[in-house]
Amino acid sequence: MSVVDLDRPQRGSDFARLSRQIAEAGLLERRPGYYALRIGLVAALFAGSWAVFAVVGDSWWQIPVAVLLAVAFAQVTLLAHDLAHGQISRSRRTGRIAGLLVGNLAVGLSYGWWMDKHTRHHANPNHEDHDPDVAPDVLIWSRGQAETARGLARFVGRWQAWLFFPLLTLEGINLKVSSFRALRRPSLKNRAAEGLLLVAHVLVYAGALFLVLPPGKALVFLLVHQACYGVYLGCTFAPNHKGMPVLTAEDELDFLRRQVLTSRNVTGGLLLDVALGGLNHQIEHHLFPGMPSVNLRRARPIVRDYCRSLGVEYAECGLFASWSQALRHLHDVGRPLRRA
Known part of the structure; x- marks a missing residue:
């Protein structure tokens, strides 16, 4: 099952009735004009950030450029x-x-590895056994995981709420390491193309840094850039599910309740929509992952009123x-480890 298959309505279900309302409102239709504009603006930000990097040259003023480039990478x-999610093109190829x-x-970032991981997350959000985003690799997400935690997760879990944002500074590097590790999996499609493009990225990225900057400044630039990139992504994705109910094998929920009860929307204006790529409307996104992100705000009142009518x-x-929640x-689920 791919990411774009997850919003197929189940005939006669609560979700099917909601899906018909959303479809009648035209919110599942493609938005080519919006994406043409967005792609153009993001491409301009990406290319412009590198252009500023080249113009500034050997200077400590490159530190704010590193922050700007982190924003471009996140976008x-x-x-x-x-x-x-198939929001931009109907063609999978x-x-x-x-x-x-x-x-x-x-x-x-390995597209194939991330797509596989994200598909499993969408199918079973916040599920202890099936959602890779709540696997107890470093952080723990439930009391059950705390009771069985070993090694690094057990050590970090005691104070993970205090360590959460510092750990996010490593997320950019972690994504790259995970991307290269995924190349060893026979199940990864297009491994040759994935590997060649990842290597090309590293060579061009490192080459640009060390060509323009002396080694010391290049290393500082890299650390600041990757740290800000990781924090940006973490602050985009973490509010969506963290602190919401964590499901186990005992929880039997239909599609609508499984997606809604484990997700949280983040309220704000259009600026927040741009900053978070529309993922602040996480409930609507999980119910209709193929919906263009620009339509999620319009879907929100329909979904909210429908959920309230169902209780x-x-x-x-x-x-x-x-973030506070x-x-x-995180602090609460780590309590058993602190007591131990």
Whole structure:
């Protein structure tokens, strides 16, 4: 099952009735004009950031340029996300080729590996056994995971709420390491193309840094850039599910409730939509992952009112409140380890 298959309505279900309302409102239709404009603006930001880097040259003023480039990388990554969901092109082949160029070549993120991981997340969000985003690799997400935690997860889990944002500074590097590790999997499609494009990204990226900057400044630039990139992505994705119910094998929920009850919307204006790529409307995105991100805001009142008519809790709050809830959850699930 691919990411774009997840919004097929189940005939006669609560979700099917909601899906008909959304379809009648025209919110599942493609938005080529919007994406043409967005792709143009993101491409200009990406190319412009590198142009500023070249013009500034050997100077410590490159530090704010590193922050600007981190924003550009994050926006390119959000475009890759929309490509994976089939929001931009109906053609899977076109989407895959564009995803390889945008993900692997532009930002050094394996498109195939991430798409597989993200598909499993969408199928079972916040599920202890099936969602790779809540696997207890470093952080733990439930009391059950705390009780069985070993090694690094057990050590970090005690104080993970305090370590969460510092750890996000490593997320950019972690994504690249995970992308290269995924090349060893026989199940990864287009491994040769994925590998060649990832290597090309690293060579061009490192070459540009060390060609323009002396080694010391180049290393500082790299650390600042990757740290800000990781924090940006973490602050985009973490508010969506962290602190929401974590499901186990005992929880039997239909598609609508499984997606809504484990997701949280982040309220804000159009600027927040741009900054988070529309993922602040996480409930609508999980129900209709193929919906163009620009339509998610319009779908929100329909979904919210429908959930309330069913008595299904619809969670939303501000950006800082969402971070606070996620951190409180992390601190709470780590309590057994602190007592031990």
